Amino acid sequence: MKNVTSLMLALLLQGFLFQTALAQEEKTVMVPLPSQDDFTRGEDGWALGLGLGIEYETAYEGSDEFGFEIDPAGALQWRRGDNIFYFAGEAFGWRGLRADTWLLEALVGFEEGREENDSDKGYLDGLGESDEGLELVLQARHAFTEDWRYWLVSRVVASENGNLGLFGVGRRFGDQLDGSGLEVNLVAVFHDSDYANNGFGITAxxxxxxxxxxxxxxxxxxxxxxxxxxxxxxxxxxxIYGEALYEHFSSDVRSSPIARSNYETEIGVGFIYVF
Structure with missing residues (x-):
């Protein structure tokens, strides 16, 4: 009887250690969110993922014209513990995990301007080109649990053309800890007058x-x-990744002649190869 009890305890302990090791193997990303590129496989050092994506989206903010666009995907990353520095497209940034429930991010990126020929129907004729420039993005997410099932998100965008703020809540579906699965965010977006008029204002x-x-x-x-x-x-x-966005404009934005639609939307799919 004593031998049987010892054998059972050994099997239970072995099973527990196996499940723990399996969970550690599965959590190969800093946070298990599909929206966060992490190609490091949980290891310090350099990582690279490259691919292509295709998006079907509005031609410009407020447009009722749609079109397809092919964009590069992926990033060059360097990881040190719970910190990742990355270069992705026209953005260079840092992302860090703190206390297992805080994800902080800062990046400097390039804000594209708007051109008159963005509208095939000539709706932008006479408006000229809106300014291009750099933007600083600061973001924080706070999860309610360490498995990142629910969280709060906030983002501030500061640019030469004004400032924008975003606040919302999110949820992750699925039990994977490797960054795969589905993620949903509900957000409210606010802008100052400079940012608003850069996109929707019309001068004399x-x-x-x-x-x-x-x-x-x-x-x-x-x-x-x-x-x-x-x-x-x-x-x-x-x-393989996919993303979809729907943004419904406020009545103030919809009052602009530039906003020929009450909403902006886009949907995209793509693939990435991790080296």
Whole structure:
């Protein structure tokens, strides 16, 4: 009887250690969120993922014209513990995990301007080009549990053309800890008058050139929205991702002649190869 009891205890202990090791193997990303690229496989040092994505999206903010666009995907990353530095497209940034429930991020990126020929129907004729420039993005997510099932998110975008803030809640679906699965965020977006008028305002000079009414947008609520992020690991090297966004503009934004639609939306799919 004593031998049987010892054998059972040994089997239980072995099973517990196996499950613990399995869980540790599965958690190969800093946080298990499909929206967060992490190609490091849980190891310090350099990591690289490259791929392509195709998006079907509005031609410009407020447009009722849609089109396809092919963009590069992936990033070059360097990890040290719970910190990842990365270069992705036109952005360079840092992401760090603190106390297992705080994900902090800072990046410097390039903000694309708007051109008159972005509208095939000539809706932007006479408005000229909006300014391009650099933007600083600061973001924080706070999870309610260490498995990142639910969280709060906040983001601040500071640029030469004004400032924008985002606040929302998110949820992760699935039990995977490797960054695959589905993620959903509900957000409210606010902008100051400079940011609002860079996208939707019409000056007196632009009004004369375009024939559109002069428009001045006040600071405040810009939109409410929902976004989905999906990631699937085909094997150790290949990943498929998908994303979809719907943003419903506030009445103040919809009053602008530039906003020919009440919403902005996009959907995209792509693949990444992790080296």
């Amino acid at each position: 000079q632009q009004s004369v050139a375009s024939g559109l009414d002069e428009t001045r947008i006040s600071s405040g609520l810009r939109s409410v929205g929902i976004d989905f992020n999906y990631r699937h690991h085909i094997n150790d090297s290949w990943q």
